[in-house]
Amino acid sequence: MSGVLQSFSDQYASALQGYFAHQDEAALEQAYVLGRKALAEKIGLVEMVSVHQKALADNLTLPLTPAKKHSLIKAADEFFRECIGPFEMTLRGFQESTAKLQQMNEILEKRVIERTDSMRRTAESLRALFQASPLAVIELDLDGHVLMWNPAAERLFGWKKEEVLGLPSPIIPADQEKETLILRGRALQGESFAMLETIRQKKNGSVIPVSYSLAPLYNNEKKALGVVMVFADITERKRTETKIQRQNALQQAIKKIFQETLISRTDEELGQVCLDVVEDITQSKLSFIGEIGADGLIHDIAISNPGWKLCSMYDQTGHRRSPGDFRIHGLYGRVLLDGKPFYTNDPASHPESIGTPEGHPLLKAFLGVPLIRGGRTIGMIAVGNRLLR
Secondary structure (H helix, E strand, O other): OOHHHHHHHHHHHHHHHHHHHHOOHHHHHHHHHHHHHHHHOOOOHHHHHHHHHHHHHHHHOOOOOHHHHHHHHHHHHHHHHHHOHHHHHOOOOHHHHHHHHHHHHHHHHHHHHHHHHHHHHHHHHHHHHHHHOOOEEEEEEOOOEEEEEOHHHHHHHOOOHHHHEOOEOOOOOHHHHHHHHHHHHHHHOOOOEEEEEEEEEOOOOOEEEEEEEEEEEEOOOOOEEEEEEEEEEOHHHHHHHHHHHHHHHHHHHHHHHHHHHHHOOOHHHHHHHHHHHHHHHHOOOEEEEEEEOOOOOEEEEEEOHHHOOOOOOEOOOOOEOOOOEEOOOHHHHHHHHHOOOEEEOOHHHOOOOOOOOOOOOOOOOEEEEEEEEOOEEEEEEEEEOOOOO
8 A cells, every 4th residue: 555545544533433432523524625635646546445445344343233333334324425426527437436336335234244253263262272382382361360260271270270370370480470470471462482491389288390382462453462372281292302411421421431442542541531521421520441450459450640649658668649449349349249330419428438538629429430351341431519400
């Protein structure tokens, strides 16, 4: 629509609304003035019909009684007839155009009825979709209180609809409240967000990773009423991603160890590389690799420096040393004797714990894995001080 036609359309809509309000000669005279303006600005009759149809449709979409709707259509017909009066001397077929207008009015009224029925069916479909959606759908008002809570939300978060309606959303963890408030405020200003990832709280107190989308809700006047959010549980996807990341890390670790095997000059050098890799993968602070010798003791091949640099252990000459030979007992003895992996998040209280040397960092967690060759345990690798989940 051109600027001239748009301006005329706005003036026409305003004048028609004024005539609906007063329906007097002064208001009707505005129609004639607009008709002359249309001729002067070379606005054709077909365009006039389109302008009139739009202005009338905008008024008929309001909730009206059948009698009121009929009255408005009749008044609009009078207004339009007056508006196209100036065309009478310059355009042929005025009567035909008037008949066409009446027909269009009837079609428009029919379309309004059809549109109303379509909107009703759409609303029913949306309600059905809301109830049947496999995704959790939650609507909040301007203050963040729950307006709607579908069955999928009940299944995902654990609260029944009756427990949350009219109350603040219970699924937001305390440390997420500020961020959530900011996003909701932005949504109420007109922004929409898709596929955000965060955590949300369940009724049993646990938290789950979710992906969610957020959008504003408006009334017919384009005024924000609240927000709607759609949540999907991504627990399994996160588990898969973590598994893939671990597999990739292991592949890179194996590759690095193979490469170092070719260039390391001693077993100790290669062992230290292995420990660096293991500590990186497990995010542990302490580690060692040992092998069982012919003397029945476990001899360290490599040992992480933080574990021993503060230990108060001395050799026969009185010089400080890092221990290298161990009896097979304690927690690492269990790994070697059982030939099975073993871990504990509380080594100090374990019944097989024998403590640590003086000056050794406090052991907060322990994981030991046997090294097996030909069905026989020949050594072990152990890490410490990472809480395993």
